[in-house]
Amino acid sequence: MLAFNFFGATEGGLFDINATLPLMAIQVVALTYILNSLFFKPVGNVVEKREKFVSNNIIEAKNKLSEVKKLEADLLTQLQSARTEAQRIVSEAEDESDKLYKEALELANNEANASKEKARLEIESQTTAARDQLSKQADDLSELIVNRLILEK
Amino acid sequence: MFFNSLLTNFAALEVGQHLYWQIGNIRIHGQVFLTSWILLGALLVFISLGTKKMENDPKGLQNLLEFLWDYIRDLARTQIGEKVYRDWMPFIGTLFLFVFVSNWGGALIPWRLIKLPSGELGAPTADINTTIALALLVSLSYFYAGLSNKGWRYFEYYVHPTPIMLPFKILEDFTKPLSLSFRLFGNILADELVVGVLVFLVPLILPIPVMFLGLFTSAIQALIFATLAAYYIGEAVEEHH
Numbered sequence: 364m365l366a367f368n369f370f371g372a373t374e375g376g377l378f379d380i381n382a383t384l385p386l387m388a389i390q391v392v393a394l395t396y397i398l399n400s401l402f403f404k405p406v407g408n409v410v411e412k413r414e415k416f417v418s419n420n421i422i423e424a425k426n427k428l429s430e431v432k433k434l435e436a437d438l439l440t441q442l443q444s445a446r447t448e449a450q451r452i453v454s455e456a457e458d459e460s461d462k463l464y465k466e467a468l469e470l471a472n473n474e475a476n477a478s479k480e481k482a483r484l485e486i487e488s489q490t491t492a493a494r495d496q497l498s499k500q501a502d503d504l505s506e507l508i509v510n511r512l513i514l515e516k
Numbered sequence: 517m518f519f520n521s522l523l524t525n526f527a528a529l530e531v532g533q534h535l536y537w538q539i540g541n542i543r544i545h546g547q548v549f550l551t552s553w554i555l556l557g558a559l560l561v562f563i564s565l566g567t568k569k570m571e572n573d574p575k576g577l578q579n580l581l582e583f584l585w586d587y588i589r590d591l592a593r594t595q596i597g598e599k600v601y602r603d604w605m606p607f608i609g610t611l612f613l614f615v616f617v618s619n620w621g622g623a624l625i626p627w628r629l630i631k632l633p634s635g636e637l638g639a640p641t642a643d644i645n646t647t648i649a650l651a652l653l654v655s656l657s658y659f660y661a662g663l664s665n666k667g668w669r670y671f672e673y674y675v676h677p678t679p680i681m682l683p684f685k686i687l688e689d690f691t692k693p694l695s696l697s698f699r700l701f702g703n704i705l706a707d708e709l710v711v712g713v714l715v716f717l718v719p720l721i722l723p724i725p726v727m728f729l730g731l732f733t734s735a736i737q738a739l740i741f742a743t744l745a746a747y748y749i750g751e752a753v754e755e756h757h
Contacts, residue, residue, distance in 0.1 A: 376532040377531065377532040377644065377705070378644055379532070379534060379545070379644075379645075380644060380645055380648065381542070381543055381544060381545070381645065382539075382542040382543065382544045383544045383545045383548055383549075383643065383645035383646070383649075384645040384646075384648055384649045384652075385649070386544060386549075387548070387549075387552070387640075387645055387646050387649040387650075388649035388650075388652060388653055390549075390552065391610065391611075391614060391649060391650060391653060392653065394556060394610055394614060395606055395607050395610040397560065398563070398606060398609065398610050398613065399606035399610075401560065401563055401564065401567065402563045402567060402581065402585070402609075403585065403588075403605060403606045403609060405567050405570060406567060406570070406578075406581055406582055406585040407585060407589075407605075409570045409571075409572070409574075409578075409582070410582055410585060410586065412572075413572060416572075
């Protein structure tokens with residue numbers, strides 16, 4: 364009796380296959396359609412919309428980043444050229460001022476040398492003049508002395 | 517003696533007895549439909565609550581449902597392939613959810629407290645009719661998937677890579693639904709029986725680890741069923757070169 368109930372096919376039993384099978388199949392197919400419209404479609408829409416949004420944002424950010432990098436490189440080259448330009452200008456100005464300084468120094472030196480020479484010449488001429496005058500006066504004096512001595516005698 | 521008493525115990529568990537409903541002149545297992553309606557009703561309420569107010573920043577239930585959706589999509593995509601997984605994702609997901617909810621509902625809810633005139637409530641997947649229905653739906657699906665995607669070229673699959681494979685491939689069409697249905701049925705029924713016998717023999721503490729094991733196998737069986745269904749569909753739509 365028990366064995367009959369256990370595997371029996373006519374009434375009850377574990378392997379009692381009947382109209383439950385097709386009805387359950389229909390129920391599962393219906394559930395598929397219900398879940399599709401209630402769960403898979405709406406959730407899928409939201410998730411895929413978000414995924415698209417995120418990937419779009421990532422692409423946009425990448426584009427912006429590459430643009431920023433390009434600009435940065437551009438600026439860097441500009442900065443580099445500006446720096447070399449500035450260096451060039453500075454060295455040019457230094458050369459210029461050096462040249463000017465040298466010229467001015469030479470000019471001043473020459474002038475100073477010339478005036479020194481002139482002064483020396485003047486001093487020399489005055490010295491000779493004074494010496495001439497002195498020797499002339501000495502001559503006069505000696506002549507005077509000689510004359511007086513001669514007269515007193 | 518012992519064997520006899522064990523059989524009596526089994527009889528006390530009312531193995532293989534059903535609550536028959538008579539509709540016209542067909543007879544169906546009422547307890548299977550009762551539990552499946554309760555569980556699917558709970559599932560649908562849960563899903564309706566979670567998808568009621570969908571936002572771009574998911575909160576609460578929506579998070580869980582999105583995780584579930586993502587899990588099912590990954591399962592379908594890895595097994596079926598990038599090209600047609602979208603068409604089959606609802607079916608695979610429904611199989612997974614139906615089997616999972618049935619298994620866990622059968623294991624977690626103390627159905628035995630509800631007395632029926634005949635038979636007892638339990639997991640709908642512990643009834644052979646349910647599992648065969650699911651398995652036959654999977655068979656129909658992969659035939660449909662293969663034929664609708666590749667037309668008559670679908671039958672190249674039977675002689676691929678050599679015509680020697682033909683009898684084995686034909687045999688496979690029978691063994692696939694058979695193994696699918698009996699694996700699920702056997703696992704869930706065995707789990708219910710083991711828990712039932714243990715509760716009958718040692719009503720305290722001892723059945724709890726077995727119940728946890730049952731929850732584990734229940735989840736695994738749902739995953740296996742959905743994965744295999746997706747794999748069969750993927751096999752049918754795969755292009756051989």
